[in-house]
Amino acid sequence: MLYFDEAVMLRAQIKQFLQDEAYAECLPAAQHLVALHKENQNTQNIDYANDAYVLGFLLERLRKYDLACDAYREAAAGTALYKGRTPQAADRLTNLGACCSRSGKHDEAIQCLTEAYRIRKELLGEAHPETADSLYNLGNACLDAGQTDIAIKHHRAALVLRTGQPETIADSLICLSYAYEAAKNYENAEAHARRALRLRKQSAGELSEAYILEFLYYAGLCDSAGLLEKAAKAYGTAALLIKKHSSETHLHYAATLNKQADIFDKLDDAKRSIFLRTKALRLMRKTMGEYHMVCASNLRRLAFLHKQENNAPRAAQMMADSLRIRERLAGAGQFEYVRDIMWLCGLYIEQADYARAFHVLKDALDAAEARGDNAAFTQMEELFKIYIILNELNRLKEEGQPDANGQLLACLQALCGEPKEDTK
Numbered sequence: 368m369l370y371f372d373e374a375v376m377l378r379a380q381i382k383q384f385l386q387d388e389a390y391a392e393c394l395p396a397a398q399h400l401v402a403l404h405k406e407n408q409n410t411q412n413i414d415y416a417n418d419a420y421v422l423g424f425l426l427e428r429l430r431k432y433d434l435a436c437d438a439y440r441e442a443a444a445g446t447a448l449y450k451g452r453t454p455q456a457a458d459r460l461t462n463l464g465a466c467c468s469r470s471g472k473h474d475e476a477i478q479c480l481t482e483a484y485r486i487r488k489e490l491l492g493e494a495h496p497e498t499a500d501s502l503y504n505l506g507n508a509c510l511d512a513g514q515t516d517i518a519i520k521h522h523r524a525a526l527v528l529r530t531g532q533p534e535t536i537a538d539s540l541i542c543l544s545y546a547y548e549a550a551k552n553y554e555n556a557e558a559h560a561r562r563a564l565r566l567r568k569q570s571a572g573e574l575s576e577a578y579i580l581e582f583l584y585y586a587g588l589c590d591s592a593g594l595l596e597k598a599a600k601a602y603g604t605a606a607l608l609i610k611k612h613s614s615e616t617h618l619h620y621a622a623t624l625n626k627q628a629d630i631f632d633k634l635d636d637a638k639r640s641i642f643l644r645t646k647a648l649r650l651m652r653k654t655m656g657e658y659h660m661v662c663a664s665n666l667r668r669l670a671f672l673h674k675q676e677n678n679a680p681r682a683a684q685m686m687a688d689s690l691r692i693r694e695r696l697a698g699a700g701q702f703e704y705v706r707d708i709m710w711l712c713g714l715y716i717e718q719a720d721y722a723r724a725f726h727v728l729k730d731a732l733d734a735a736e737a738r739g740d741n742a743a744f745t746q747m748e749e750l751f752k753i754y755i756i757l758n759e760l761n762r763l764k765e766e767g768q769p770d771a772n773g774q775l776l777a778c779l780q781a782l783c784g785e786p787k788e789d790t791k
Contacts (some may be wrong), residue, residue, distance in 0.1 A: 370407045374400060381421060390428045397422040401438070416445025420459060423466070432470035439463040443479070454497070457486040461504060473512035480505040496535070499528035503539055506546070515550040522546060533570035537563045541581055544588065553592035560585045574612045579605060583623065595634050602627035616654050621647040625665065637672050644669050663692040667707065679718050686711045687727070 377400040384393030401422050404415045423438030443459040450456055464479030484501035491498055506521035526539040540563035547556035564585060567578045586601035606623040613620065628643040648665045655661065666689035673682035686707060693704055708727060715724035 370403065370409070374403060377403070378418075385421075390425050394422075394425050394429065397425050410441075410445075413445060413449045416442045416449065416459075419445065420462070423462065427462075427466050427469075432466055435466045436463065436470055436472065436475075439466055452486050452489065454487070454490060457483040457490075457497075457501070460486070461501070464508060465504065468508045468511045473508065476508045477505065477512060477514075480508050494528055496529070496532065499525045499535070502528070503535075503542065506542060510542070510546050510549065513549075515546050518546040519543065519550070533566050537566040537570065537577075540566065541584070544584075548588055548591065553588070556588055557585075557592060557594070560588055573608060576612075579608050579612060582608060583626075586626065590630060590633075595630055599627055599630040599634065602630060616650060618651070618654060621650040621654070624650075632672075637675050641669060641672050641676070644672070658692055658695060660693070660696060663689045663696070666692070674714065679714055683711060683714050683718070683723075686714070 377396050380396045381393055381400065384390070384396065397418070400418050401415075404410050404418065409415065419438050420442035423435045423442055426432075426435035426438060439459065439462050443456070443463045446453075446456045446459045460479045460483040464476045464483065467473070467476035467479060480501065484498065484505055487495065487498045487501050502521045502525035506518045506525060509515075509521060510518035522539055522543045526536065526543065529535045529539055540559045544556045544560040544563060547553070547559060560581070564578065564581055567575070567581055571577055582601060582605045586598050586605055589595070589598035589601055602623055606620060606627060609617060609620045609623055624643045624647040628640040628647070631637075631640040631643065644665055648662060648669065651659065651662050651665065666685045670682045670685035670689060673679075673685060690704065690707055690711065697704075711727055712724040715727065
């Protein structure tokens with residue numbers, strides 16, 4: 368097949384794939400087309416630049432950012448060479464700059480976006496919406512590069528130019544909030560986020576994805592700023608919005624309930640934290656099943672909260688359930704797992720339930736050995752036993768019980784068996 372005919376055929380395939388948003392399927396055809404141009408030494412024209420741009424677009428969509436940058440560079444260079452300082456050249460530089468920012472090439476990103484801004488300002492004027500967009504993009508690139516003061520400057524300039532466009536004004540306001548937060552100027556960050564939310568609600572509605580995501584950001588911002596009452600209220604509102612937008616069984620709903628519970632932990636309001644985490648746990652079990660690490664983590668946190676509320680039996684049950692899930696999913700060799708076994712044993716000792724404390728220890732050791740994880744417990748087995756015995760010995764000694772040693776050793780022998788000969 369002749370080069371020209373093959374190129375036409377490939378472009379037709381690419382067009383169809385793009386219409387179907389079948390980016391992964393489209394990529395080989397786009398790569399073949401660019402390679403075909405190079406094989407035929409036909410890269411010094413605008414057609415090659417356009418095809419390189421399509422390849423960059425596909426690679427960026429597939430999150431292959433370094434390769435996308437390479438393709439976008441060729442597209443931008445070709446467009447500048449054959450089209451000059453045109454809006455299309457600014458568009459190509461914008462694509463390259465945004466992709467460079469995503470791949471961590473911050474200096475190149477800022478350079479490209481600065482040039483795109485200059486071209487648009489020169490061709491379209493300072494007050495044109497696309498010129499404002501260039502300043503907005505440049506502000507984001509500076510923020511990604513850690514240049515917060517410059518980012519604030521660009522976003523403020525873009526905000527001044529964006530008149531009568533509620534959506535883009537909200538975009539500028541929320542990005543200004545990000546920049547102020549990065550600069551630890553929480554007062555300005557919170558004020559700009561609130562303004563953005565008001566505009567977003569008016570323009571997109573309170574059940575839009577953008578509004579919900581920005582409300583979650585606002586709640587986290589209030590937490591960072593130490594505005595805990597505002598944060599708790601914001602997470603509560605966000606949870607209700609997610610429930611309306613999706614459903615109660617949506618994982619983001621349960622996650623937001625846990626975020627709100629985190630705030631109540633900071634406010635030392637264990638009762639409300641327990642209520643929210645218990646509700647989140649019920650929803651997570653319904654959605655993901657019981658044997659999931661997220662459920663285990665929630666149970667673990669609930670155990671600590673119930674202990675804080677002096678509900679030792681409930682705390683023990685929660686921790687036991689958490690340990691059972693973690694042992695099944697990841698084995699017993701984790702440090703946190705071992706530490707929590709110790710905590711649970713101590714909890715049973717506080718309840719004078721010594722038999723259960725020993726059973727917890729023995730079951731954990733047996734499970735570890737069955738899974739081949741007993742090496743993690745070898746150094747701790749005697750420590751566990753000594754820990755339990757010493758705690759109880761001290762308590763009984765204070766109560767003046769002369770036969771304490773005999774009671775404990777008999778219980779230990781009955782539940783854990785005789786010590787192994789090689790046990791030191």
